[in-house]
């Protein structure tokens with residue numbers, strides 16, 4: 001890690017695009033911080049090569065399988081994903097010589113389909129109304145019927161939180177000299193919250209609060225899931241979280257636009273949900289550093305028109321499936 005961090009602040013020099021994943025910027029958001037003593041920091045995972053936090057995870061999943069000798073070049077990797085992990089896996093598999101099949105809901109935004117195809121992945125669609133839980137079920141069934149697939153299964157693979165434990169968390173601690181009062185992220189697979197949360201807890205004890213932003217039940221904000229909707233990913237250990245706070249689709253979109261208008265941060269909708277909770281936590285504190293994750297950039301959501309349409313004019317706001 002010291003070796004990688006030595007590259008700061010120029011962005012580093014790497015042998016290829018896969019090695020350049022991580023070492024993302026931490027940006028202070030002064031306009032959104034409600035009080036002078038409370039500093040709000042955005043960890044720009046959107047600055048990764050394919051534009052999302054999942055580049056770290058996909059690299060860890062594939063390199064873990066390589067180290068264990070579980071995959072060989074030419075083999076087909078199979079993974080259920082609502083988009084970002086698929087796109088990251090597609091880029092990495094194309095570099096490393098693996099085939100990739102992703103299972104995802106048939107109502108994801110068209111940008112996602114194009115990005116996956118662009119990197120050469122094959123797409124298997126699951127029924128949209130079943131959300132990412134439906135994609136998980138279908139992929140598990142396919143893997144049980146054909147043993148030639150290798151399924152990294154980010155929902156149950158320790159390499160997913162491991163990417164954050166050994167990467168994201170270390171970078172945050174280093175940038176803020178171990179002075180972190182709260183960490184806020186979205187709950188999808190739980191990888192970010194488990195990996196960063198565990199590391200911050202080990203280093204800082206109870207001085208840090210680990211906070212999850214969760215979509216309202218049945219309201220699928222892109223990339224987030226509600227645990228109450230019936231599926232708890234095996235990597236999730238709820239005891240690591242201090243709080244879990246629900247966010248409506250409406251608030252997630254309002255804050256996605258606020259990030260853009262007030263701070264110039266072009267992010268996806270789950271980041272809006274997370275930012276709304278980070279600001280709420282900031283309001284409850286007198287001083288300290290609050291870090292939240294910018295999971296992805298907004299380019300995959302452009303077709304929704306949400307960045308340029310006033311929120312009150314967006315149709316079907318609460319019923320739209322954002323993937």
Ligand SMILES: Cc1ncc(COP(=O)(O)O)c(C=O)c1O
Nearest residue numbers: 084188189190191192223270295
């Ligand atoms: C856009 C977006 N936001 C948030 C998340 C949640 O991250 P994690 O899977 O680490 O819980 C994901 C991943 O599922 C995502 O793709």
